[in-house]
Amino acid sequence: MKNLFRIIIFAATSLVLLVPHACAAQGGEKKIRIGVEGAYPPFSYMGVDGKLMGFDIDIANALCKEMKADCTLLQQDFDGMIPSLLARKIDAVIASMSITEERKRSVEFSDKYYQTPGRFVAKVGSTLEVTAAGLSGKRIGVQRTTIHDRFATATFPKSEIVRYTKQDDVFLDLIAGRLDGVVVDSVAAAQGFLKTPGGKGYAFSGPAFNDPKFFGVGAGIAVRKADTDLRDQLNAAIKSIRTNGVYKKIQDKYFDFDVYAESAPSGKKK
Template identity: 50%
Template sequence: MKTTLLSVLAAGALAIGLAAPANAEKLVIGTEGAYPPFNFVQTDGTIAGFDVDIGLALCKQIGAECTVVAQDWDGIIPGLLAKKYDMIIASMFITEERKKQVDFSAPYYKAAMTHVVPKDSAITEFTPEALKGKVIGAQSGTTQAEYIQATYPDADIRLYPTQDEVNLDLASGRIDLQGGDMLPMLDWTTKSADGACCKLAGEPITDPKFVGEGVGIAVRKEDGDLRERLNKALDEIRANGTYKTINDKYFPIDVYTMK
């Protein structure tokens, strides 16, 4: 992902619109645009991915006209609070720390994290003792970063602005392993040329302290009505098959249930 392109999008360029009646409610979705297959920028500059498709489906269900903008991850909650957009749909884990700033919808998919190592790595244990002195990467401002910092105090922790940059350094051999969100890491290691270097390792990381209650849509605390409408719409797209159609476009399992 080119940083210059993301910077332009982060400045507020509208990337995707959803057709709706002229008098429809207008809402803006904020996402990162650098977290495939959940949100990413296509060659034509538009933002796509599972998060985006789910968001637009929910907008359609509540009768709103929605546009999507990209925002760098570190500023994504401040951007919501500053009213640059009305909701965040960006694979954000629901955690107690984030609940202090924003409210969340019900989870729209479950969450787990994972370790990722080169395919020829000798690392087979993921205890603090086994990883002492190892170079571990993660995206800054994420629960993955919080996890590796808390779990591996004697490792050399390196944090990056985007997940793409973590992946690049792992593929290039500049770090020994990384902590990542399981589904994007599964996608990267099995579907991309650079990700062929690497594999998921160890047991899934499901500690609620770090992965929370799942992945939700963040809204401002004063926007309880919007949150409840999104919750109702989520139930509806699960029931009418829309969710499954979007899910199957990206994943071989139902990410809502992880089965």
């Protein structure tokens, strides 16, 4: 009994001691916990050594260096990003998250850090017409809660939309023949799937999707609504890596084209 008491008192005091510590970490010092995904190549994935790599990760590190912040990258599933952010488990999301009106109701976004359209991916020589009627009754894979999920759900109401937690799993089931097609970010598909051995025999089909109603104005960094300071710092950091050449260096590491879509006026079709 006495022991139990001791344990309870110990637990209670450690809780009391922990709380102000946690507050301090969030307040004054520039400690930023960043949510990343780790299963969305080439933007975010695990290397063979289990280390996080990819465009998002490099951008995150570059921005942190620019802001002189002490950042921790926390890997988690995409559908848990906004809840974690709101629950203060992370302070920013750098996970190729598109800036959309819907998300803006719950979180604040930085300026975009890249912008790419969505595409439909199917078997080479697929005769499916990428329209609501053409895909009627077909199984279309998407990653849950992504803009592609929203877009496909709204655009192909007669199709069966199959939702996955990870983009990698969507491609696995496409190869397995459980899906007739996939709606996905064009670059994630090109680099993360079509250029890999597994993506042999698959290709883009139909037009590029970039209706700003679903696809927003590019991918941004999500922060809590109250954290406007952090947003402004991130914006400044994005601007400076854009001008000082760091961004270009990172971009060239992964892509042979302009992933920022500088020429595209935000919100308009390219």
